[in-house]
Amino acid sequence: MGDDQVLCRKCGETKPRKAFYDQLHSALPRRPCKACISTYKRDRYAVTDGDRVSHAQVLREKYDLTSARYETMLAEQQGRCAICGQLETARGRGGAPRRLAVDHDKRSGAVRRLLCHRCNLVTSAVEENPALLDKVRAYLQEHA
Template structure:
């Protein structure tokens, strides 16, 4: 067992490493700490009449943003992803397009910009393992020849 100490920005405490879950596919600490995650889950569960957690509540609790700040970011980005400059195409359970995701630095918690689901997943993966970007580029170059036709979106 290590003596590593990790800071949880949610509760403002520095705690032993074992007070944090691991991030997916790594051994890096997931933030916030286990106690804060558990507390958040209890609060959501206790929501009156089983209401879903509102977007405003997620913005406030997870990113420390107000709905107005989110809307201002969305307007500043003209409603499109900060990376690919396209509108969100992923659909929610009801079939409506999902909102752009709030991208943030997973270590500091600092909010960056709004991203579509695809760019958010890629950014997260590369943030966790920066050499992955070069490995993907090498892989694609190895499996692409100049005579290959351009791939079609959505497959056929």
């Protein structure tokens, strides 16, 4: 097995290095391979409701949140975004309004509130780079 070949611990195949993701904070290959990770994720989020992924399953797997807790949060917010106070306007593939996104701290995983798609994108960008908000404000003022 050469330097550019890596053994996948899941499927047992030897594959080129580019078939593997890097480990977090390292240049070492993450094993299993990309294909095995993709298969695992597809199976984990198996289609359970016609052509849709189960919302309850995603809430549980991604946020450790029950459907009942999500519905309680939604009722407490009167179905509106916790930041802009508007109903969700983004549409899903079928044309129906999307559900409000679960906002969470990316480091701790702690769930905060429910946000519309637009506010969730802005919040994520600003959380990663707080100075971005000032840059956007300056840009808008410059081009007002």
